[in-house]
Amino acid sequence: MSYVIGIDLGTSAVKALLLDRSGAIIAEASRDYPLFHEHSGWSEQRPNDWVDGTLGAVQDVVQKAGVPADSIEGISFSGQMHGLVLLDEAGNPVRNAILWNDTRTTAECREIEQTLGSDLLSITRNPALEGFTLPKILWVRKHEPEVFTAAKLFVLPKDYVRYKLTGELHMDYSDAAGTLLLDVANKAWSGAVLQAFGLPASFCPPLIESHGLAGTILPEAAAGAGLSTATKVFAGGADNACGAIGSGILKDGLTMCSIGTSGVILSYENGSGNDFRGKVHFFNHGKQDAFYAMGVTLAAGYSLTWFKNTFAKGESFNELLSGIDQVRPGSNGLLFTPYIVGERTPHPDAVIRGSFIGIDGSHERIHFARSVMEGITFSLNESVQLFREAGKTVDTIVSIGGGAQNPVWLQMQADIFNADVVALENEQGPGLGAAMLAAYGCGWFDSLDACADQFVKRAATYKPVPSAVEAYAGLFRIYQDVYGQTKSLNDALKSYRN
Known part of the structure; x- marks a missing residue:
């Protein structure tokens, strides 16, 4: 028997699900972590708390299920959207992550609207809202210039966890779409938006499909999670995209x-x-x-x-x-x-x-x-x-x-x-969607649609x-x-x- 793990990195906790080839949930576990509100409207977390929580939750499901480490073929992720993680040259966070529900960036949103004009909606397909990532980047550059100077690249929450597990930096399209830096229709970082705000292309990580293979588990992470170094790690997606897949x-x-x-x-x-x-x-x-x-x-x-x-x-x-x-x-x-x-x-x-x-x-x-x-x-x-x-x-x-x-x-x-x-x-929402991306990535199914036919089971229907x-x-x-x-x-x- 072989298995996959779906990891749902939420705002208050991370949840891990272990599923078999039939789509049955064999075990699940979660670990919570703190949220910091230093000022009104601020919402931050420590990126390494996500990593520790993820390793612990994965280890818990592996132990609960009692399955051999080498029987777990793949893992993938669902992640809270928009959260800004700034990394230095060595790949370490330069400050706490600023989360999706942080509202300090109203002035930066107005700056984005004035700078991009109609290009904002035609390129990014979304309005400038406080929750998105680009306003957070501009806020750090304006209010914490020394911190920003040390930052060489940004990622989103689940991408940081995946990086610590694999040593590889990527961002999938569904999460990148929530940054206001992606040309959504053309699936590429927008040169026009980056240039408008003086950001180099190197500030953005390489893009990857949600079911794309991002790497395998590093020895230290494998030991901490109870996994094999041969376990495949797939990119995963934004929580809402994964919720849609899992539904x-x-x-x-x-x-x-x-x-x-x-x-x-x-x-x-x-x-x-x-x-x-x-x-x-x-x-x-x-x-x-x-x-x-x-x-x-x-x-x-x-x-x-x-x-x-x-x-x-x-x-x-x-x-x-x-x-x-x-x-x-x-x-x-x-x-x-x-x-x-x-x-x-x-x-x-x-x-x-x-x-x-x-x-x-x-x-x-x-x-x-x-x-x-x-x-x-x-x-x-x-x-x-x-x-x-x-x-x-x-x-x-x-x-x-x-x-x-x-x-x-x-x-x-x-x-x-x-x-x-x-x-x-x-009903397991984003966690199930993450597991389905891993199952599809491992080649268990020819398509996500075929995976859904097996994994997503409808119950009652309510008529108006x-x-x-x-x-x-x-x-x-x-x-x-x-x-x-x-x-x-x-x-x-x-x-x-x-």
Whole structure:
């Protein structure tokens, strides 16, 4: 028997999955690591904490499974996107990594817009947002010039881990697309963008396909992880690209809804022809020569976690949501907007904050809980609407993450999205996608699509209920008005926040 390992390098922890040739998960393990918030809006991690965590998690799954090291043919990665890791001449980090959820770079985003003008969207296919990598590079150059002078090259989080395992530097296209330095359609670092900001081509690592062979395990890393030095290491992809692969989003007509801390609506694109004019993200897929469009809700599952921690501390989510199915669509006239950390799609606004609209004396906690779930789903539906307005058919949505763990929420998604919503039997998201890239890279399958046929197993399908669809359509129109009606109020309140 032979195996592959998928490694999901997240913001709070790294998770490793060991799978056999049938796609069955034999063992899994995770290791967490610290997050540093030195100032408001800052979010950093130590790159070597990722390496230590990855080696530990891999060693744990190998030991749990009790399989010989030489039976593990390949490993690959899913990684948190956008995080800046600056390396010196010797390949060592010159500072902590600046993460995707760091918001210190608003001034640099405006500089990028003014410098590139219309080339920003025509080349990178994405707007300049604080989470992306190029604004972070410019921030370090401006505020830490000595540190920047020592930096010779940048990579993203999973690329650094892979480098420490193999000694080889690469970046795959799906992750490179989130840097604002890639010519997305032409799959090359943009000379025009690099020149505009005075960055040499050598500052960017070599590009590679997500299933491309990046090397084999170095002896020291193999000893730390319990692997063989013959184990093949494949490049891997951005977490959302890998989530799409692990959900089988590999052909036209398929869309994914992922509700984790943040929320994502992701739709497969067979080519780069669709122009969403920056209203949604447009990235290279982990599948070769494919793309995906993506809308993001910054505080999706986080909104529900916030609500539980604030109003039901010590209770489980099951206790909090008990009886949620008895509340009719619309939560008795109560509407929530999940802007508690700002918003991304369709409103790239770091200042806007959330609201409960329509509170009256009849509302109980269960109404508030359901309205939070509905508000999160309404926010995600704004991305679905943008896809439909661009001419895409969205009739089947594969749902993963926390939103796929509750049948009431799955039905709510079907009703609000007005589409069939599919849950998965073996929902492992990005980690499964990383394992599939390793299986495909090892030659177990002729294509990622064939791998998905074996590895991705669908469970229940939730059909939209016409009466609920109609009710939610009216509520959604009201929801869309809340942003414009509360923006000026939130702008005025900004100076009163800690």
